[in-house]
Amino acid sequence: xxxxxxxxxxxxxxxxxxxxxxxxxxxxxxxxxxxxxxxxxxxxxxxxxxxxxxxxxxxxxxxxxxxxxxxxxxxxxxxxxxxxxxxxxxxxxxxxxxxxxxxxxxxxxxxxxxxxxxxxxxxxxxxxxxxxxxxxxxxxxxxxxxxxxxxxxxxxxxxxxxxxxxxxxxxxxxxxxxxxxxxxxxxxxxxxxxxxxxxxxxxxxxxxxxxxxxxxxxxxxxxxxxxxxxxxxxxxxxxxxxxxxxxxxxxxxxxxxxxxxxxxxxxxxxxxxxxxxxxxxxxxxxxxxxxxxxxxxxxxxxxxxxxxxxxxxxxxxxxxxxxxxxxxxxxxxxxxxxxxxxxxxxxxxxxxxxxxxxxxxxxxxxxxxxxxxxxxxxxxxxxxxxxxxxxxxxxxxxxxxxxxxxxxxxxxxxxxxxxxxxxxxxxxxxxxxxxxxxxxxxxxxxxxxxxxx
Amino acid sequence: xxxxxxxxxxxxxxxxxxxxxxxxxxxxxxxxxxxxxxxxxxxxxxxxxxxxxxxxxxxxxxxxxxxxxxxxxxxxxxxxxxxxxxxxxxxxxxxxxxxxxxxxxxxxxxxxxxxxxxxxxxxxxxxxxxxxxxxxxxxxxxxxxxxxxxxxxxxxxxxxxxxxxxxxxxxxxxxxxxxxxxxxxxxxxxxxxxxxxxxxxxxxxxxxxxxxxxxxxxxxxxxxxxxxxxxxxxxxxxxxxxxxxxxxxxxxxxxxxxxxxxxxxxxxxxxxxxxxxxxxxxxxxxxxxxxxxxxxxxxxxxxxxxxxxxxxxxxxxxxxxxxxxxxxxxxxxxxxxxxxxxxxxxxxxxxxxxxxxxxxxxxxxxxxxxxxxxxxxxxxxxxxxxxxxxxxxxxxxxxxxxxxxxxxxxxxxxxxxxxxxxxxxxxxxxxxxxxxxxxxxxxxxxxxxxxxx
Numbered sequence: 001x002x003x004x005x006x007x008x009x010x011x012x013x014x015x016x017x018x019x020x021x022x023x024x025x026x027x028x029x030x031x032x033x034x035x036x037x038x039x040x041x042x043x044x045x046x047x048x049x050x051x052x053x054x055x056x057x058x059x060x061x062x063x064x065x066x067x068x069x070x071x072x073x074x075x076x077x078x079x080x081x082x083x084x085x086x087x088x089x090x091x092x093x094x095x096x097x098x099x100x101x102x103x104x105x106x107x108x109x110x111x112x113x114x115x116x117x118x119x120x121x122x123x124x125x126x127x128x129x130x131x132x133x134x135x136x137x138x139x140x141x142x143x144x145x146x147x148x149x150x151x152x153x154x155x156x157x158x159x160x161x162x163x164x165x166x167x168x169x170x171x172x173x174x175x176x177x178x179x180x181x182x183x184x185x186x187x188x189x190x191x192x193x194x195x196x197x198x199x200x201x202x203x204x205x206x207x208x209x210x211x212x213x214x215x216x217x218x219x220x221x222x223x224x225x226x227x228x229x230x231x232x233x234x235x236x237x238x239x240x241x242x243x244x245x246x247x248x249x250x251x252x253x254x255x256x257x258x259x260x261x262x263x264x265x266x267x268x269x270x271x272x273x274x275x276x277x278x279x280x281x282x283x284x285x286x287x288x289x290x291x292x293x294x295x296x297x298x299x300x301x302x303x304x305x306x307x308x309x310x311x312x313x314x315x316x317x318x319x320x321x322x323x324x325x326x327x328x329x330x331x332x333x334x335x336x337x338x339x340x341x342x343x344x345x346x347x348x349x350x351x352x353x354x355x356x357x358x359x360x361x362x363x364x365x366x367x368x369x370x371x372x373x374x375x376x377x378x379x380x381x382x383x384x385x386x387x388x389x390x391x392x393x394x395x396x397x398x399x400x401x402x403x404x405x406x407x408x409x410x411x412x413x414x415x416x417x418x419x420x421x422x423x424x425x426x427x428x429x430x431x432x433x434x435x436x437x438x439x440x441x442x443x444x445x446x447x448x449x450x451x452x453x
Numbered sequence: 454x455x456x457x458x459x460x461x462x463x464x465x466x467x468x469x470x471x472x473x474x475x476x477x478x479x480x481x482x483x484x485x486x487x488x489x490x491x492x493x494x495x496x497x498x499x500x501x502x503x504x505x506x507x508x509x510x511x512x513x514x515x516x517x518x519x520x521x522x523x524x525x526x527x528x529x530x531x532x533x534x535x536x537x538x539x540x541x542x543x544x545x546x547x548x549x550x551x552x553x554x555x556x557x558x559x560x561x562x563x564x565x566x567x568x569x570x571x572x573x574x575x576x577x578x579x580x581x582x583x584x585x586x587x588x589x590x591x592x593x594x595x596x597x598x599x600x601x602x603x604x605x606x607x608x609x610x611x612x613x614x615x616x617x618x619x620x621x622x623x624x625x626x627x628x629x630x631x632x633x634x635x636x637x638x639x640x641x642x643x644x645x646x647x648x649x650x651x652x653x654x655x656x657x658x659x660x661x662x663x664x665x666x667x668x669x670x671x672x673x674x675x676x677x678x679x680x681x682x683x684x685x686x687x688x689x690x691x692x693x694x695x696x697x698x699x700x701x702x703x704x705x706x707x708x709x710x711x712x713x714x715x716x717x718x719x720x721x722x723x724x725x726x727x728x729x730x731x732x733x734x735x736x737x738x739x740x741x742x743x744x745x746x747x748x749x750x751x752x753x754x755x756x757x758x759x760x761x762x763x764x765x766x767x768x769x770x771x772x773x774x775x776x777x778x779x780x781x782x783x784x785x786x787x788x789x790x791x792x793x794x795x796x797x798x799x800x801x802x803x804x805x806x807x808x809x810x811x812x813x814x815x816x817x818x819x820x821x822x823x824x825x826x827x828x829x830x831x832x833x834x835x836x837x838x839x840x841x842x843x844x845x846x847x848x849x850x851x852x853x854x855x856x857x858x859x860x861x862x863x864x865x866x867x868x869x870x871x872x873x874x875x876x877x878x879x880x881x882x883x884x885x886x887x888x889x890x891x892x893x894x895x896x897x898x899x900x901x902x903x904x905x906x
Contacts, residue, residue: 051469107824142806
């Protein structure tokens with residue numbers, strides 16, 4: 001305790017830092033690209049509330065997730081509120097209440113942050129930026145495939161050079177665990193170890209519970225198998241004639257065939273030990289990975305009984321992508337990382353304020369970013385003053401009205417990118433002058449007036 | 454207590470409902486329009502964290518705001534976290550820590566929700582959607598004017614037919630209160646009553662504290678004065694030669710003149726009793742109103758000493774707009790309320806999945822929203838089946854591959870808007886066929902394939 005007291009007090013909430021303009025801009029542009037694609041697949045955005053009643057939402061949350069939630073008492077009702085740890089459960093709640101509309105299937109998407117206590121404190125791991133989709137009210141391998149194809153599309157839209165979707169079906173492994181004779185509680189322990197590919201822990205559970213050596217070996221081996229048709233063949237040998245093992249394999253094979261037909265088979269590996277951290281999945285599940293980021297960039301799967309826990313049984317599937325991790329996996333210069341435009345500064349003394357205002361508005365109307373700046377004395381309107389101030393150095397052009405040597409209809413244009421080279425122009429010609437002079441600087445392929453990186 | 458226990462338990466957190474697709478779409482489009490304009494004025498977005506340490510942020514929050522915050526303990530540090538009640542204080546914290554950059558002025562904007570306990574429970578009043586801007590590191594009437602002009606621009610961009618900006622300067626009234634000889638505590642009480650235009654309460658405080666009748670009358674009358682040059686004249690008569698009263702009036706007059714020069718004077722009324730709820734304002738302050746919404750749509754002002762409370766003194770000004778209230782003030786059909794496009798459904802049996810996938814992707818690439826749908830038997834591919842399902846009725850067109858009577862290169866196109874009238878076309882001609890047939894339905898001025906309202 002004493003060391004904590006003496007440690008410097010952090011001013012920034014751990015795991016929840018602000019996004020400053022350059023990063024915020026990239027994140028917003030990435031969001032736009034991804035949500036644009038998602039929208040083109042017919043998914044419509046829902047904006048869920050930031051907190052929910054714990055007694056309501058907990059129906060859709062697994063105990064390990066519940067334990068990591070931020071909770072607090074609501075003064076006015078005496079009930080416990082929880083910062084959303086997961087949007088899927090919220091959307092399930094909304095749909096079960098009949099608020100999502102009656103026409104099935106429902107296609108929803110969201111961009112939200114979710115909140116979880118994480119012990120590691122690496123980056124923004126307590127407030128996590130997510131984009132996700134849910135396809136609600138229908139079951140079938142082609143609907144599973146739709147989600148997987150959309151996930152692949154999003155990874156491509158983000159400009160990811162390489163990525164792998166790991167695809168499985170929780171039903172196969174769960175059936176093997178049932179065969180092993182474990183108690184429901186021990187099964188859950190084994191599932192948890194399997195989800196985290198924690199083989200030593202799994203081995204321990206199986207040994208303690210005296211699971212047969214043959215079955216234990218199968219359970220361990222399943223976690224290490226991943227491939228393509230060979231995995232399906234291996235699974236079928238294990239399954240024999242047990243329909244409870246064959247069914248998940250057949251579903252998985254069917255989804256996989258759709259992916260191959262759509263030309264996305266090369267991004268997929270099959271993994272019969274694929275699990276997700278949330279206990280509501282009960283069908284096909286998947287994660288997406290790259291070599292460069294240690295943890296999955298996103299994932300999801302089928303949860304045919306989650307919405308039922310809120311009172312209305314509807315088969316469903318969905319996934320979420322972690323924006324921070326996706327961002328980390330993208331190479332600089334990838335699709336969505338254009339640079340921002342530097343502003344044009346329109347500068348005048350108060351006497352020319354009106355003319356400067358009109359000019360600024362005219363330039364904004366033709367798409368320029370404009371900062372209108374006013375110096376309080378006309379004497380300060382000199383090009384040589386500009387060089388000294390960083391706000392002028394980082395402009396794409398400075399337009400000056402009312403300086404010595406200018407008539408009422410004239411302006412100076414100075415270009416910081418060309419050592420403040422200035423020229424006298426007619427104000428009416430400014431849009432085309434700026435277009436030519438600022439664009440010509442961008443001839444190296446940068447956007448007009450782009451921010452030097 | 455007993456009545457509460459028997460009342461039906463709300464499933465939705467009070468004051469924090471989800472935004473469903475139609476509303477979410479309008480809100481996002483409004484955000485886009487407003488942030489687009491703000492960006493063109495040189496402001497860059499910051500995304501602040503959702504929670505902060507109370508002991509840090511409280512430096513920038515007035516006691517009445519602090520009392521309304523959602524607070525909870527952080528398990529890992531034992532410190533108290535607070536859901537942000539106000540983004541301005543967060544940005545002040547970030548800038549004071551030197552994280553916002555060194556180049557002044559800093560122009561930042563944000564779109565965030567803020568959280569406050571509100572007793573009324575009207576609408577989404579506990580999770581409030583805001584868009585705001587901050588102009589940091591500079592002082593001067595033209596910078597005050599910049600913010601006001603931007604606010605006017607945003608109201609126009611939202612398509613508001615009528616709105617009024619109420620403009621004042623807290624310095625004038627605060628000086629009158631100092632002259633009245635009230636204790637600092639009683640001054641705060643009087644300020645609070647003035648901010649809420651609570652004249653009876655103010656009268657009571659002034660009477661209890663035996664403030665002179667003349668000054669009490671002035672203090673009460675100030676709150677009821679609003680107008681234009683007449684208010685400035687009246688103020689000057691009250692001020693006489695007291696520089697502490699003349700200074701705020703001169704600043705206000707100077708800002709007002711800039712607004713007139715920019716042609717926005719008609720949207721402004723001056724109000725020497727204008728106060729804002731936050732105690733950090735110390736200069737020009739303003740609110741924006743319409744006749745149709747009972748409370749202000751937004752507001753802000755100058756806070757030259759807020760950032761100093763976090764350790765770095767920088768003059769600043771800013772404002773925020775309440776998106777829900779702005780939305781309520783907008784008339785249907787205003788600028789940002791276009792309707793969404795209905796999807797095209799591409800329908801096939803599994804055998805044509807590959808061709809259907811390629812077609813769906815081609816249509817998406819040319820800007821269509823496309824849902825790919827698969828029926829599991831070719832027999833179901835009949836136009837008459839479509840009429841029975843709502844998901845087809847609400848499509849803009851249905852494209853069917855692999856049905857009876859179609860060659861491999863052909864498709865049926867059925868238009869729900871024309872009683873499912875179907876025609877056989879070459880798949881290669883589909884982009885142009887859809888363009889013609891769906892666009893012609895939109896000849897009444899609706900967007901192509903727009904959602905019927």
